[in-house]
Amino acid sequence: MVSRVIPVDxxxxxxxxATGDLAKRKILPGLFHRFTVGQMPEDARVIxxxxxxxxxxxxxxxxxxxxxxxxxxxxxxxxxxxxxLSKLSYVCVDAKGTKxxxxxxxELRPDTIRAFYLSVTPSLFGAIAANMxxxxxxxxxSRIVVEKPFGHDLASAKALNSELRRNFEESQIYRIDHYxxxxxxxxxxxxxxxxxxxxxxxxxxxIDHVQxxxxxSLGVEGRGEYYDKxxxxxxxxxxxxxxxxxxxxxEPPSRLTPNAVRDEKVKVIEALEPVEQSDIVRGQxxxxxxxxxxxxxxxxxxxxTESFVAMKVKVGNWRWSGTPFYLRTGKKLRARTSEIxxxxxxxxxMIFPALEGRRGNALIIRLQPDEGITLRTTIKExxxxxxxxxxxxxxxxxxxxxxxxxxAQDAYERLIMDVxxxxxxxxxxxxxxxxxxxxxxxxxxxxxxxxxxxxxYDPGSSGPEDALMLMHREGRRWREIEV
Numbered sequence: 314m315v316s317r318v319i320p321v322d323x324x325x326x327x328x329x330x331a332t333g334d335l336a337k338r339k340i341l342p343g344l345f346h347r348f349t350v351g352q353m354p355e356d357a358r359v360i361x362x363x364x365x366x367x368x369x370x371x372x373x374x375x376x377x378x379x380x381x382x383x384x385x386x387x388x389x390x391x392x393x394x395x396x397x398l399s400k401l402s403y404v405c406v407d408a409k410g411t412k413x414x415x416x417x418x419x420e421l422r423p424d425t426i427r428a429f430y431l432s433v434t435p436s437l438f439g440a441i442a443a444n445m446x447x448x449x450x451x452x453x454x455s456r457i458v459v460e461k462p463f464g465h466d467l468a469s470a471k472a473l474n475s476e477l478r479r480n481f482e483e484s485q486i487y488r489i490d491h492y493x494x495x496x497x498x499x500x501x502x503x504x505x506x507x508x509x510x511x512x513x514x515x516x517x518x519x520i521d522h523v524q525x526x527x528x529x530s531l532g533v534e535g536r537g538e539y540y541d542k543x544x545x546x547x548x549x550x551x552x553x554x555x556x557x558x559x560x561x562x563x564e565p566p567s568r569l570t571p572n573a574v575r576d577e578k579v580k581v582i583e584a585l586e587p588v589e590q591s592d593i594v595r596g597q598x599x600x601x602x603x604x605x606x607x608x609x610x611x612x613x614x615x616x617x618t619e620s621f622v623a624m625k626v627k628v629g630n631w632r633w634s635g636t637p638f639y640l641r642t643g644k645k646l647r648a649r650t651s652e653i654x655x656x657x658x659x660x661x662x663m664i665f666p667a668l669e670g671r672r673g674n675a676l677i678i679r680l681q682p683d684e685g686i687t688l689r690t691t692i693k694e695x696x697x698x699x700x701x702x703x704x705x706x707x708x709x710x711x712x713x714x715x716x717x718x719x720x721a722q723d724a725y726e727r728l729i730m731d732v733x734x735x736x737x738x739x740x741x742x743x744x745x746x747x748x749x750x751x752x753x754x755x756x757x758x759x760x761x762x763x764x765x766x767x768x769x770y771d772p773g774s775s776g777p778e779d780a781l782m783l784m785h786r787e788g789r790r791w792r793e794i795e796v
Contacts, residue, residue: 330432331361337379343726372403439476494724537610571737596621651680
C-alpha cells in the first residue's frame, strides 16, 4: 500500500538559522523528500536566512552537501536535486539589527502563503518576530514555527509566549515537537477513536497501568554543557513524554479540529496530581571501560544534573483513577527505543493456575526504531498434552504492513507540511506549554533544594536499580529495553 500524497498550496518558507545543524540534518532534507514525492508545488520557494555572508550559489552548494550527507541515495537523484536547489535562495540577515531585512522583504511574494521557521536559539525569537512586523513581512495569514525549548521554567515560558503574542496571534504560532510528527503517535489517536474495540476498555476498570519509555543509547557527548543546564526532566519529560502522556490519557475530542484536540490535552495536564519525591528516581550514568561519565561529558565533576528520570504519575480524573502512568527516559541506556505500553488488568476470575502472577495483555505502541503496534495475548499452545498456554504477539510493523512509504516520511517534514496547510493539531498551544511547566516546576525545585545526587548507573543498563523498585514495590515491572 502506498500512501496518497496531496500537494500543498504554493508557499514561501523562510528558514532562519538555515546554515545550522537542525536545518542541515532535518529541515532541508525533509523538504527535499516532500519535493521528490510531489507534495511541494512547482512554484514553492525556500529562503535561507542566517548571519553568514554568502550568495545564493554558495548556499545552494552548502545545501547540496547536506542533502548528499543526510538523505539516503541522494546521489542517485541528480535531476531532482538540481531542480530542488533551484528553488532555494539566501539572504544574510541580522536577527537583532536591521541588516538584510529589506532584502528579505524583496524576496517574498504577495498573496502567497508565508511560513517562517525559527531554527535559532529561543533568545532570538522576540527580536526576529519584532523585526518581521517592523518590516511588514508578517501578514495576518503568516505562520511562525518555533523550536523547543519553550522556556526553562514557567516564568520564562510565559515571557516567551508574551514576546511571540506581541507580534502574532496564537493561531499563527506553531510550537513544534517532532515526537508529535511520528506516524505511530498520530496512529494512537486513530487506534483509540476510530475503533470501537479499544475505547470501551480505555479506562481504569480495564487498564492496570501505562508505561511510557523514551530510551537513548547515546550520552550527552558534544552537548554536555547545554544539557547540564537542562537535564532529562526539562529536556524530555516536560515536553516529549508529556505529549505522549496527553495523547494516551485524553478524552475523545468532540471533533478532529486543532483546538478541540488541544483542549483535551490541556485537561490531562491540569488533572495531573503532584508527584511525591518517593515516586521519582533520578539517575546519572557513570563511566565504564574507558567511556567517559556524564560528569566528564558535562565538564563538571560535581554535577547533580540527571541524565535519567523515572516517575509514577497519577491523572486525577474519573477515567484514570487508580491507574498509574510510569514515565522513563534516559541517556546511555541499553538501546534506543521509544514506546507506550498499555498493560491491561488480569481477568477477574482466573481459571488457569499456570497464569497466576504472569503479566496481563498489553498493547505496545512502538515509536522507534521500528514504528508499529503489538498486542500481547495468551493462547493455547498447539498440539496434544492438555491445556498448555503460550504468550504470543500480534505484530504490525508499519513498513511491512503498509509498504516502505509508511516509514519514509520523517516527523519534521510531516509537521512542516502541516504548517503550510495551516493545521495546528500536532503543535502545542501556549497554555499547554505553560500548564506543563506549572506541573514540572515544583518537581525540579524540590531537587534543587534538596541537593541530593542522582543515583549512578552503568552505561548500557536499564538505569538505576531504584527505578526497578519503583514498580517492583507495587508488583509490577518495566518492560525490557530490548537491543
